[in-house]
Amino acid sequence: MQYWIPKSLVLGIAVSLSGCSIFTNDAHHERNYRANAPVKAPEGLAQPYRDPEFAMPVGQYENTAEPVSYRAPQQVLTVAQGSWVEQGEEAARIFFDKNDGIEDLPAFIWRAVDGVVAMHNAGLESDNKAQGSVTTSWYSLIKPKDGWFWEEAAEPSKQKFKFTVEQKEHQRTASIRAELVDYQGDGELTALQKNHLEVRALNEVVSEFDYQYRLLQVEMRKRQGVLALELGFDKNGDSALLTEKGQEAVLDRFSNFLERSNFTVVRVDREKQEVLVRYEAPESSVWDSIWGEEAVVLPIDNGDYTIKIAQAQDTRTSITWKDSEGNVLDANTMNNLHQALITLLRQKGLTI
DSSP states (O other), X not given: OOTHHHHHHHHHHHXXXXXXXXXXXXXXXXXXXXXXXXXXXXTTSOOXXXXXXXXXXXXXXXXXXXXXXXOOOOOOOOOSTTEXXXXXXXXXXXXXXXXXXXXXXXXXXXXXXXXXXXXXXXXXXXXXXXXXXXXXXXXXXXXXXXXXXXXXXXXXXXXEEEEEEEEOTTSSEEEEEEEEEEEESSSOOOHHHHHHHHHHHHHHHHHHXXXXXXXXXXXXXXXXXXXXXXXXXXXXXXXXXXXXXXXXXXXXXXXXXXXTTTEEEEEEETTTTEEEEEEOOOOOOHHHHHTTOOOOOOSSOSEEEEEEEEEOSSSSEEEEEEOTXXXXXXXHHXXXXXXXXXXXXXXXXXXX
């Protein structure tokens, strides 16, 4: 009935006997068979007898191998929007696609290069941007860490780089390559160290490109806010604000914008397409002017207002303002209100 016990026992014995073939080790390494130096007898005692037939030389072996540096090549960082690298690329090169808002892609890349050069307080030794390349003056890509004042500071190495920009025929993609053309420092550079410096210089340009494009995106959002809100007339001929957005989108987005502009949204009536709001001018302080964040006061009185969302005479959407008594705000007030709202849109980077 318990015939499995002998089988399991046999299997366990077989595994234990075959352990030498399963678990390998270096027990038979030559370092384990070296002879130590003979025992030195204390003064006054005879040295032990050593049979010369079995004498073995004292072996000397290094327990640790020589340190070897295994460093991978530096990686090009594709942190900027629309940036990419070709697989198997050995040179320090990166490609940029033409993102929204960039009119001249090579010029935008050169702006990033100029920003990096200015950051290092350097200049251009050779400026051939029209032909697609520039060569920088000397600057230190890697600076030593600050130490104590009594410690002697190490002299940083200096480099010169050549940046080459190439644009594809369809003008939607351009690449930039960094090449180390001269070096001042202790010792000679290996091919791997040269690659590290080139990629590091290129990554600085990529980071600057990303920073410049983020600034451009902010400006684009500001321009979109200005263009999205215009002064005109509704279908009844009353002065109103006009936008290309649909009525439902304006009803939601304009309400959110007003809440961030010292308005209190009392009620949103989707059936009548109206928004009832209450305005209270912000209180400005001396700290606002010091920090450059002075609040914008709208050219309207504090109180309740009804904002009517409707279709204008054309395909656009009209935004008509009425005071608490139901009177439509006159053209002069709407003009001043339009300019103040534009200022708010610019400050907050919002769109309607």
